[in-house]
């Protein structure tokens with residue numbers, strides 16, 4: 001190589017990185033730190049990071065597992081068979097869905113990892129994937145990292161934040177490779193009736209599209225509401241995969257564990273991607289996951305009852321200030337319109353942080369079509385929530 005070429009050559013990240021939109025949660029973390037540095041007592045209701053502890057029986061099993069030298073080596077890539085069996089039993093018990101633990105289950109290092117890897121496993125550069133807006137970021141970023149092109153479908157309040165399949169042009173449907181859905185939905189809190197899921201499955205079958213259903217909030221439900229698994233829908237097995245997370249169900253965000261289920265061919269391709277990139281979920285965590293799935297249901301109920309009580313306070317608090325904040329049947333979120341005097345959701349969030357020390361997530365974190373809203377997570381105890389609304393009142397925050 002001539003000297004001139006070497007001098008002009010710079011160490012540059014790939015275009016895949018350069019073209020990625022900024023991760024707004026990282027920006028929020030910076031804003032939070034700046035506020036803390038100024039001495040502000042920040043109440044963080046932005047990221048959906050459960051504030052509760054992981055249930056005791058799970059921690060106990062993990063403590064035992066960490067002392068077992070057999071757990072200190074590389075884990076089983078697929079997930080140990082005992083965990084895959086526990087997952088299959090749990091799917092049967094909670095959703096009446098049969099999966100083969102040998103062939104149709106893959107454990108994940110958190111569901112987020114799996115959602116990114118499945119996009120990489122099935123998306124070629126320039127392929128089109130259908131993605132609702134607003135979306136949980138990785139549902140879109142996986143496609144971008146793979147060099148694919150997202151086709152966004154706006155989730156509208158008048159349509160109960162369900163995707164209007166009629167809005168997807170036929171030429172997009174014909175070329176689409178993947179379709180991502182997430183109900184109960186982050187950030188809108190929407191839930192999907194069976195008829196909607198049936199329509200999505202028919203659509204994906206008609207156009208041969210791989211349907212990815214993200215069921216991270218399958219257990220975060222209130223007032224006896226239970227969501228469907230995509231595999232409760234006839235015909236889904238041929239075209240769908242479902243992704244689950246331990247994060248919200250068992251307060252296990254930091255443990256990094258989740259799983260994917262689907263027919264052997266789909267799981268095999270996810271496994272092919274993952275086994276080239278990672279070594280699987282730590283065996284210590286896997287043992288803890290078995291306990292989580294088999295312990296008494298009262299632990300999960302306790303976690304959900306906590307969110308339910310907070311939900312009441314947040315709904316009342318915002319509605320008293322003139323915001324429209326309906327209680328959803330599921331998820332730990334409120335998806336609320338910003339007051340009209342603010343031009344962007346980030347502008348409103350910065351204002352709120354500055355005036356009240358309360359941090360919420362701007363809608364723009366979830367897509368370009370969602371800049372008129374903000375998301376509130378129920379991750380603060382009741383006393384802090386009362387403090388939030390006291391501060392809002394004092395600062396004159398209201399919907400206008």
Ligand SMILES: Cc1ncc(COP(=O)(O)O)c(C=O)c1O
Nearest residue numbers: 110111112136186216245247258
């Ligand atoms: C819709 C949705 N899917 C997936 C995840 C990722 O979960 P995990 O912590 O298992 O990676 C989240 C986390 O907030 C989420 O909101």
